[in-house]
Amino acid sequence: MSAEQIISQYPAEYKKIADALPGQSIAWLALLRQDSVQQFSAHGFPSLREEEWRYTNVSAIEKKLFSPASSSEIGAIEIDSLNQYLIQDAWSVVLVDGHFSASLSKLDGIPEIVTVMSMSAALEQCADLLEKYFSQSVDSKEHGFVAFNTAWFSDGLFIHVPAKQVLAKPIQILHVVTQAGFMANTRDIIALEESAEVTVVETFVGCDEAYCSAAIMEVSLAQNADLTLYKLQMEGEKAYHFGGIYVKQDRDSRFTHHNFAFGGLLARNDIHTDLGQASECDLNGLYLGVKRQHIDNHTRINHLQPHAISHELYKGVLNQRAKGVFQGRVLVAEQAQKTDSMMNNRNLLLSDDAEADTKPQLEIYADDVKCAHGVTVGQLDEQSIFYLQSRCVDKQTARNMLTFAFANEMVEKIKLPELHDMVLAQLLQRFPQAGIQQDWL
Structure with missing residues (x-):
């Protein structure tokens, strides 16, 4: 079966499972899902012809029909098997094959005024509140994975923190895929009201067989809100991973992201943020590639208002025939005077066959800014090796x-x-x- 035939099968499969997807009785979500199905049917997954995907070929995903798991199909997991991935001093939410697991999650002690619930529960209990944030940070037209996730998402997490609330412990979101051939689609929304402060840890693990995980997170930060977000992706070596984090920052808000990409045969991470006046964004990343891994990091920082600050440092270590991609773009709008932005990407190649493709971009329309970027790609310094050898x-x-x-x-x-x-x-x-x-x- 050709890739085109497989792509055409997804909309047909959607009709079979649509009634089982959460929120189908909600008019605004049903319309959004249908628009996303049409968008995906017209364009499919991203191709090399798209500039922002020119280094990453996802045709391998197009050659196999990955099926979303129903709630009755998810694998049985014992909590003891997950302890190696869980942070003990944290609240935890476990999503198995794209579905929330109440028995594996640990949410006791969260303040009552703070909302932490599965996306399916949120669509039943607070759909009006959810509508304020859903698809506000990213549109289905962004690319095929966003359209696919919007149409097919089976569950996820909704976190809403009222004004001036500071959570004493982090919230960990553990994504687990248990079976080959599954497409785990999750949609998370984090909304922090004015002066709220939260730390969230995303962890992705899975079986050793071929599967695909697509996880989109939308973040809304009100004035002076502070979110620190960690992402640890260490999935199986045959897995395909797409992760997208899309952030809207209001005035004086702070967003710090630490991205660690270690697993998967092919992994793509998108981190996009829109900065309001005097807001701050700090993006840090480390990607490690071995064998034939392909790890792509795509960042986009939009300075839309004056006095905002963004700092970005991504490092890659690539061995054997691994390939790492970094595409970083900083856009400074005409009214975003006094912007301070620094982007740096450094790559270490440990073999002659490893490859690093890096493409930093500055797009500046204001004239009173401080912006810079730097890139390095190289091997270990022989003089440094010799120095250590001289010290036995x-x-x-x-x-x-x-x-x-x-x-x-x-x-x-x-x-x-x-x-x-x-x-x-x-x-x-x-x-x-x-x-x-x-x-x-």
């Missing part, structure tokens, strides 16, 4: 130490001790660590 360190250990030091700068930015140790363990697991022990660090 063998060559392989010297290479390991320098590789670790390059990547560890991003790990050290994690402020949650349990998450720091989890990411550090992943870093040491994926690259040779002879001469380095985690308990030394």
